[in-house]
Amino acid sequence: MTIHSAHPFRDADPDPVRRLRGRLGGAVTLWTSGDPPAGLTVSSVMVANGTPAHVVALVDPDSDLADALLESGRAVLQLLGWRHRPLAEVFAETAPAPGGKFAQAPFTDTDWGPRLADAGTWAGLGLEESRELGWSLLVVCRVEHVEVGDEDEPLVHRRGRWARPT
DSSP states (O other), rough: OOOOOSSSOOOOOOOHHHHHHHHHHHEEEEEEEETTEEEEEEEOOEEEEEESSSEEEEEEETTTHHHHHHSSSEEEEEOGGGGGGHHHHHHSSSSSOTTOOGGGSOOEEEEEEEEEOOOEEEEOOOOOEEEEEEEEEEEEEEEEEEEEOOOSOOOOOEEEEOOOOO
């Protein structure tokens, strides 16, 4: 065995675009849609104010969420807090989910899909447009409903890790 100072799992030829995206960071949102329900954590999100307001996001085109959103045309975007780290891991598919993802926390039905019961800030969205962009699915959704709650400790994702904003 050789002991050295290099990180044992670091990519020998790292992707500079992926590293740039990781350094931007972002609030962690949980998107849910469909019946049966599907969900995915998404941090590549932007809000464009206007009449109507829109949300633009990049989602995994191979995810169950992408299929459910394209089929139903509706979704719930909810902001996750620091207390939701285990749930974020489940919906990112990096942690086990005995009984399924939606058995890990209470959800409430809405006109747009299931909403995390303790999500203080959430939006009901209607899909207007989608197209592949790079290795992602770009979705443009109109904001049809918004509830803004207290922001106690938001969950942020930066450089592959959960973080508290500083």
